[in-house]
Amino acid sequence: xxLTRGRAVRALWNGTVIAESDVTVVVEGNHYFPAESVHWxxxxxxDRRSSCPWKGEARYWSVADRNGQGADVxxxxxxxxxxxxxxxxxxAFWPDSCHPLPSRVTAGG
Numbered sequence: 001x002x003l004t005r006g007r008a009v010r011a012l013w014n015g016t017v018i019a020e021s022d023v024t025v026v027v028e029g030n031h032y033f034p035a036e037s038v039h040w041x042x043x044x045x046x047d048r049r050s051s052c053p054w055k056g057e058a059r060y061w062s063v064a065d066r067n068g069q070g071a072d073v074x075x076x077x078x079x080x081x082x083x084x085x086x087x088x089x090x091x092a093f094w095p096d097s098c099h100p101l102p103s104r105v106t107a108g109g
Contacts, residue, residue: 008101009033011093013063013070018042019093020101025086027055031098032090038074048072055084061091073097 009031011019021037043061048071050058056077063070076091077084 010099010101011074011097012099013042013073013097016042016063018063018074018097019091025090027084027087027092029095030092031095032076032087032092035076035089035091038091043074046072050075052077052084054081055087056081 008020008022009024010017011031011033017039019033019038021033023034025032042063044064046060046062048060050060052058056079058075058077060072061074063073074091074093077087080088
């Protein structure tokens with residue numbers, strides 16, 4: 001697991017921002033965003049569940065998409081195993097929907 005800090009990452013679906021944070025946890029190539037950085041109004045709960053041997057049971061969310069292609073684009077582990085405790089309270093999105101934003105330039109820096 002890798003904790004990223006200081007460089008903002010944005011999750012997009014068809015140009016709509018569905019999450020943005022400058023602190024994410026990267027696991028197996030997926031950015032896990034803090035739950036408070038997710039635009040929940042863009043997501044609806046899915047009935048899908050899956051199980052990971054070392055992270056636990058995942059639940060999913062879908063995004064409304066005019067083409068019907070936004071099923072199960074986000075997931076989390078509400079009660080992750082001790083080995084995956086860093087993803088507790090975080091939501092992941094498919095890697096191709098996550099984009100690092102340009103570094104922010106500050107005055108005097």
